[in-house]
Amino acid sequence: MEAFLIDCQMExxxxxxxxxxxxxxxxxALADLHGNDQVIATDLNESxxxxxxxxxxxxxxxxxxxxxxxxxxxxxxxxxxxxxxxxSATGEKKPLFAWQLNMESLLSVLELAKNLKLNKIYWPxxxxxFGPNTPKINTxxxxxxxxxxxxxxxxxxxxxxxxxxxxxxGVDVRSLRYPGxxxxxxxxxxxxxxxxxxxxHKALAEEKFNCFLKEDSSLPMMYMPDAIKAxxxxxxxxxESIKIRSSYxxxxxSFTPKEIFESIKKHHPDFEIEYIPDFRQAIADSWPDSIDxxxxxxxxxxxxxxxxxxxxxxxxxxLPDYFPxxxx
Numbered sequence: 388m389e390a391f392l393i394d395c396q397m398e399x400x401x402x403x404x405x406x407x408x409x410x411x412x413x414x415x416a417l418a419d420l421h422g423n424d425q426v427i428a429t430d431l432n433e434s435x436x437x438x439x440x441x442x443x444x445x446x447x448x449x450x451x452x453x454x455x456x457x458x459x460x461x462x463x464x465x466x467x468x469x470x471x472x473x474x475s476a477t478g479e480k481k482p483l484f485a486w487q488l489n490m491e492s493l494l495s496v497l498e499l500a501k502n503l504k505l506n507k508i509y510w511p512x513x514x515x516x517f518g519p520n521t522p523k524i525n526t527x528x529x530x531x532x533x534x535x536x537x538x539x540x541x542x543x544x545x546x547x548x549x550x551x552x553x554x555x556x557g558v559d560v561r562s563l564r565y566p567g568x569x570x571x572x573x574x575x576x577x578x579x580x581x582x583x584x585x586x587x588h589k590a591l592a593e594e595k596f597n598c599f600l601k602e603d604s605s606l607p608m609m610y611m612p613d614a615i616k617a618x619x620x621x622x623x624x625x626x627e628s629i630k631i632r633s634s635y636x637x638x639x640x641s642f643t644p645k646e647i648f649e650s651i652k653k654h655h656p657d658f659e660i661e662y663i664p665d666f667r668q669a670i671a672d673s674w675p676d677s678i679d680x681x682x683x684x685x686x687x688x689x690x691x692x693x694x695x696x697x698x699x700x701x702x703x704x705x706l707p708d709y710f711p712x713x714x715x
Contacts, residue, residue: 398506400426401464403449403496404471406435408573408584409511409565409614413468416615418442427462431471449492459499465506466622469496475515475538476667477577482537489541493548501556508560509622512546512634514607515539516564519673526675528636528682535673546633553632561621562634566641566678569698570611571706579670580606583647586660587702590651591712595659602645602662605676609639610693610701617689624687631682638678639691640698650699 398421405414405428418426418441428439429447436444449455449471458464471492478485493510500508517526518533534540542564552558567580575581582598589596609617617637621629642650648660683689693701 397421397425398465399463400466400468401459401462402426402428402468402470403447403455403492404430404469405444406430406432406438407470408570408576409568409611410468410470411438411573412570412611413470413615413618414439415441416619417468420619427458427464429458449495450488452495455495456499459503459505466508467496467500467505468509469493470511472511472541473538474577475513475536475579475670476581478538478541479536479666479670485537486541489538490544493545497548497552497558497560500558500560501552506559507622508549508558509618510545510549510560510562511618512542512562512564513538514564514566514674514678515670516543516546516634517673517675521675523676525677525679526636527679528631536670539673542634549634550632559626559629560632561629562632563617563621563637563683564634564678565614565637566607566609566639568609568611568614569702571702572611572709574710579667579674580608582644583608586644586647586651587699587706588710588712590655590658591703591706593655593657593712595661596648598644598648598660598662599665599667600644600662600671601664601668602648603643604668604671605641605643606671607638607641607675607678609637609691610698613639613691613693616692617683620689621683621687628687630686635683635686635689636678636680637683637689638680639693640695641677642695646695647699650695651703653696654699654703 402414423442426442428444473485549560575584
């Protein structure tokens with residue numbers, strides 16, 4: 388009887404969009420926490436299967452509501468991490484597609500959670516919800532939000548839907564407004580802050596880096612281990628500790644392209660950079676310089692571990708094991 392009770396209390400976790408920059412690392416962390424057999428990784432692309440030899444993998448088109456519901460029901464899923472989305476820079480090239488995928492998929496997941504009474508839902512938001520009229524320094528949790536990208540608009544609308552499903556139907560949905568995420572285990576995925584991932588690849592390849600943002604464009608950033616820690620801490624926190632059901636502000640560090648370049652030059656003194664701003668500069672200009680995440684710190688104890696220099700040191704040490712530098 389005791390073994391049966393323990394088994395009943397185990398979570399079965401579905402990760403949608405698991406092959407992305409965040410998903411690939413978060414899925415592994417969830418498997419380490421809950422057990423490999425308790426996590427199902429899904430992605431639209433069959434080629435992603437090779438990333439998930441530690442847990443079960445299924446090909447899933449999140450826009451196929453019937454397939455999604457069938458998988459949740461048949462596997463007894465109790466938690467969903469819904470990470471599939473069209474990101475900022477890619478979304479500006481295909482705005483209607485980005486809106487459709489980002490919004491319809493979220494509503495499908497929220498409806499499933501409501502109807503099947505799932506335990507928890509995680510959905511990521513972003514600093515893209517803010518806009519040019521938002522206070523740029525220490526952007527507060529509650530302030531004006533007038534996003535001017537389809538990605539930001541979809542995240543703003545998604546936050547409202549998350550809070551609505553919590554208030555109206557009791558769905559335990561939790562969310563973080565991620566800053567730009569920097570990791571070394573995946574390649575850039577179409578975001579405006581991806582320069583801060585690519586720059587390390589170029590440094591190790593001993594190539595000049597052409598940066599698509601101005602040298603003084605300060606943006607909130609976060610190292611992937613901190614993002615994973617924040618996500619799991621939020622989801623593992625007691626329900627009564629979660630006071631905000633739209634999405635929590637989250638901060639790690641803020642820096643400019645020039646500052647990350649100078650951090651890298653401490654290790655690669657011959658590294659060179661050229662600033663060639665493109666359409667992504669306008670996106671970056673609409674986002675905050677820094678974020679006030681005091682509510683996350685107060686409500687569930689958030690605190691980052693990394694700063695710019697400790698992140699740089701860690702990436703330059705570990706990146707070659709995942710993507711050996713190709714020179715030339």
